[in-house]
Amino acid sequence: MSIQRFTVIGAGQMGSGIAQVAAQSGFEVRLHDVKEELIRKGLAGIEKNLNRQVSKERISEADRDGVLSRIQPAVTLEEAANEADIVVEAVVENMEVKTSLFRRLDGMCPTHAILASNTSSLPITEIAAATQRPEQVIGMHFMNPVPVMKLVEVIRGLATSDAVYKTVEELARAMGKTPVEVNDFPGFVSNRVLMPMINEAIYTVYEGVATPEAVDEVMKLGMNHPMGPLTLADFIGLDTCLYIMETLYEGFGDSKYRPCPLLRKYVKAGWLGKKSGRGFYVYE
Numbered sequence: 001m002s003i004q005r006f007t008v009i010g011a012g013q014m015g016s017g018i019a020q021v022a023a024q025s026g027f028e029v030r031l032h033d034v035k036e037e038l039i040r041k042g043l044a045g046i047e048k049n050l051n052r053q054v055s056k057e058r059i060s061e062a063d064r065d066g067v068l069s070r071i072q073p074a075v076t077l078e079e080a081a082n083e084a085d086i087v088v089e090a091v092v093e094n095m096e097v098k099t100s101l102f103r104r105l106d107g108m109c110p111t112h113a114i115l116a117s118n119t120s121s122l123p124i125t126e127i128a129a130a131t132q133r134p135e136q137v138i139g140m141h142f143m144n145p146v147p148v149m150k151l152v153e154v155i156r157g158l159a160t161s162d163a164v165y166k167t168v169e170e171l172a173r174a175m176g177k178t179p180v181e182v183n184d185f186p187g188f189v190s191n192r193v194l195m196p197m198i199n200e201a202i203y204t205v206y207e208g209v210a211t212p213e214a215v216d217e218v219m220k221l222g223m224n225h226p227m228g229p230l231t232l233a234d235f236i237g238l239d240t241c242l243y244i245m246e247t248l249y250e251g252f253g254d255s256k257y258r259p260c261p262l263l264r265k266y267v268k269a270g271w272l273g274k275k276s277g278r279g280f281y282v283y284e
């Protein structure tokens, strides 16, 4: 199946990154969020990224303008969905929000459209069951920051068809990414491995073993990680980290996935990391 019209739902850090890369790869993109101002904010972030590429002489001003002209803001979900060949959903990591959105998309998208979720951890099979087209529902898990990171985890739900899997794999390649096939288990591979490390790093702060700065320094200088785990947690979003830990904890029923109480406390305080201006660190 050929993909031309690419819709992204959610214009936050992941949705705007996915929209940018899709438009840079030549697709016609529609970008939707719950409020027009959030779409505008997402578009402003994309423009800033493209301007940085212009200043580094990686792309021309004409390239930048071409990319921006391929991203149309869609204020209503109907407008975002009605001509899509594929929808990639990147809204908050919450099963109720995602299933309700997929149910609505199922009623609005053309029958051939693929409905993909960028979920970090939630079961694709359960999201798919909210629609009448579970064979056309799939996980397309990009990594943050989307323009930089090469991986797309492609997650098959129980009913995902081979044809849909193949189309999404080809789409990831057309976007300059490397797809890796993963089955549908909580956290898939990426967050089943990454998030317990981040959670454990938070426990070391909670238990007074070391400061956030010291924990990050140990992992950066000792393990050659590009960012320490607490800087990375702030970068991902502490709300997203907590939702992922809860999915692992509930999904496997194993105490090794228990979210650190300090993580819960920060999220309750509204300290969500870089996006809210405060997490383990303070951002200007």
Ligand code: CAA
Pocket (backbone or CB within 6 Å): 049, 052, 056, 119, 120, 142, 143, 144, 145, 146, 147, 148, 149, 190, 191, 194, 226, 227, 232, 236, 240
């Ligand atoms: N958006 C777009 N481009 C960005 C960017 C952003 N937010 N941040 C950095 N970049 C670009 C820079 O423009 C620069 O580009 P060029 O090489 O073309 O000049 C390049 O990335 C390197 O940036 P910097 O030199 O400023 O900084 P750096 O070398 O420290 O790299 C980083 C920044 C790529 C983010 C690096 O720190 C890194 O790899 N961090 C770890 C990221 C990671 O682990 N991501 C996965 C998170 S988990 C996830 O995504 C899954 C989930 O479900 C939670």
Ligand code: NAD
Pocket (backbone or CB within 6 Å): 009, 010, 011, 012, 013, 014, 015, 032, 033, 034, 035, 038, 089, 090, 091, 092, 093, 094, 097, 101, 118, 119, 120, 121, 141, 142, 143, 144, 235, 236, 237, 240, 275
């Ligand atoms: P974010 O908070 O930056 O953005 C989420 C956006 O979704 C917000 O702008 C919000 O207004 C919008 N939204 C919420 N409900 C909506 C709805 N019903 N319809 C339309 N828009 C809606 O979050 P993010 O970091 O971009 O994460 C989005 C998704 O991507 C989550 O499922 C997350 O788990 C996943 N993800 C996150 C990362 C990461 O590092 N942050 C990496 C990979 C995957």
